[in-house]
Amino acid sequence: MDSVYKKSLFDIPDNVIYLDGNSLGPLQKGISEASERVVKDEWGKKLIKGWNEENWMRQPSIVGNKIAKIVGATKNSIVAGDTLSIKLYQALAAAINMRKDRKIILTDSGNFPSDLYIAHGLIESLGNNFELKVVKPEDLITSITSEVGVVMLTHVDYRTGRMHDLEKITSCAQKNGSVMLWDLAHSAGAVPVNLKNCKCEFAVGCTYKFLNGGPGAPAFIYVRPDLIKSCYSILRGWLGHKSPFDFDYNFKKAETIDGMRVGTPPVVQMSILEKALEIWSDIDMRDVREKSIQLSELFINNIEEKCPDVELASPRDPENRGSQISFFYNNGYAAIQALIDKNIIGDFRAPNIMRFGISPLYNNENDILQTVDSLEGIIKNKTWNQKKFLLKKPVT
Ligand SMILES: Cc1ncc(COP(=O)(O)O)c(C=O)c1O
Structure with missing residues (x-):
């Protein structure tokens, strides 16, 4: 399998583990410059001529x-x-x-x-x-x-x-x-x-x-x-x-x-x-899929070993799953907020689903293992049980 891991091409803030590409994918390097060029050079300089010339x-x-x-x-x-x-x-x-x-x-x-x-x-x-x-x-x-x-x-x-x-x-x-x-x-x-x-x-x-x-x-x-x-x-x-x-x-x-x-x-x-x-x-979707399954299996196995209060909401058979792993957890909203506080970004869907999108373009084994460790700590120590994490924001 060719490596599909291209994190160096992304502009993800340091220390952030991003597991929310199923909601909003992250910024890539060069995009800000490209959009600035469109605004400044194309729209700014060419004005309406841009429709034809660009x-x-x-x-x-x-x-x-x-x-x-x-x-x-x-x-x-x-x-x-x-x-x-x-x-x-x-x-x-x-x-x-x-x-x-x-x-x-x-x-x-x-x-x-x-x-x-x-x-x-x-x-x-x-x-x-x-x-x-x-x-x-x-x-x-x-x-x-x-x-x-x-x-x-x-x-x-x-x-x-x-x-x-x-x-x-x-x-x-x-x-x-x-x-x-x-x-x-x-x-x-x-x-x-x-x-x-x-x-x-x-x-x-x-x-x-x-x-x-x-x-x-x-x-x-x-x-x-x-x-x-x-x-x-x-x-x-x-x-x-x-x-x-x-x-x-x-x-x-x-x-x-x-x-x-x-x-x-x-x-x-x-x-x-x-x-x-x-x-x-130059990406083959079959390689993305293979890596996505490897990371998802690692995630499920480790969560099930370390977080017994959390239940798998996604199908167990990888053939029946996309590139996202979800878990039922009754304090899921607050637990996700506590994870985000540690710079690990997933999201939540009512009533009790914690969702983690997996993109092998910028996620690797380390991200998965760190996420499991952090979630284990948040659940064991009830870190989620704080007013700042329990308060529902408009976008979950
Ligand atoms: C499966 C699915 N269909 C439709 C939509 C709605 O998309 P939009 O808000 O871009 O119209 C979404 C948004 O997340 C979605 O996940």
């Missing part, structure tokens, strides 16, 4: 193609932009449009709440003719029936890290005539994904987690190449038009993946993301 208008597809390499998608099948919630809305509307005769959208209780809210809102705007059916993850396969038009799932569960079998579920959905839509928020840059092999119709994801694109970095949408031309667009912004600068009063969707663009791209944030994605050019 190719700002093409950034969403340039970035989309870099993401495509990481998630095994064909060139020109991914475009970046907007937020994940918006891209999910677009993909779901397009998926529903392909199977209007079927009234059930199937999802599971491991999905992220935003995806469920978006689905409910869309269903309401379609006159409540569709139903969102939420089943337990283990009941998914048997719930894919001939009434299901769309199967909409998040690949890796944000709380527990439980990972679905992308190809098996997609193939089951398609054998049944249902359209498959995957949310890859916790998969892109975390686990190998091969959209070409998987053949799902739609996928969406974000870039601020394991892809390290920065807070609020643009999301992405994938449409299977054979569907791009005819794919339905619910959000008809001018940049999804085939020739936006004709300023035509009628929307004519671009026949390329640009048809899933909406409005003006956030140029500074796109430039940061484009730079952040450079690190992936």
Whole structure:
């Protein structure tokens, strides 16, 4: 296995152990300079000429193609932009449009709440003719029936890290005539994904987690190449038009993946993301996966040996886990705050889950062992039991 450990390329503060890349990836070296250059030299000096001279208008597809390499998608099948919630809305509307005769959208209780809210809102705007059916993850396969038009799932569960079998579920959905839509928020840059092999119709994801694109970095949408031309667009912004600068009063969707663009791209944030994605050019996701499993196993084994009050919330079988390890602990919120106080950063999800994202690009064995040692001390000595750690902050 080639070494995927590239911590020297990151700008993580000294003495910080960062285990929260599943929420917000860290800053890489050179990004601050790159963004300053965009602001000062491109925007500052070129002003509006930047759209042509710096190719700002093409950034969403340039970035989309870099993401495509990481998630095994064909060139020109991914475009970046907007937020994940918006891209999910677009993909779901397009998926529903392909199977209007079927009234059930199937999802599971491991999905992220935003995806469920978006689905409910869309269903309401379609006159409540569709139903969102939420089943337990283990009941998914048997719930894919001939009434299901769309199967909409998040690949890796944000709380527990439980990972679905992308190809098996997609193939089951398609054998049944249902359209498959995957949310890859916790998969892109975390686990190998091969959209070409998987053949799902739609996928969406974000870039601020394991892809390290920065807070609020643009999301992405994938449409299977054979569907791009005819794919339905619910959000008809001018940049999804085939020739936006004709300023035509009628929307004519671009026949390329640009048809899933909406409005003006956030140029500074796109430039940061484009730079952040450079690190992936010589990384093989299989190596990332191998190392991620090694680190995760080390973490689980040591926690179970040293912290008996803590219970594994993630699947024990690495095949069923993403790149995140979660533990149930009733004082989990305060324990995470006490860890953060020691410069070890994980996070918490209500009601009692401590989450630790593992990115082999900047995490190693030492980080894991130090985290276990610190958590052991915090639990044994009840260090968590202090007002400053018990007080809930707005972002957990
Ligand atoms: C699985 C999943 N889907 C959707 C979202 C919402 O993403 P955004 O806030 O970028 O719209 C998140 C956010 O963390 C997520 O984890």
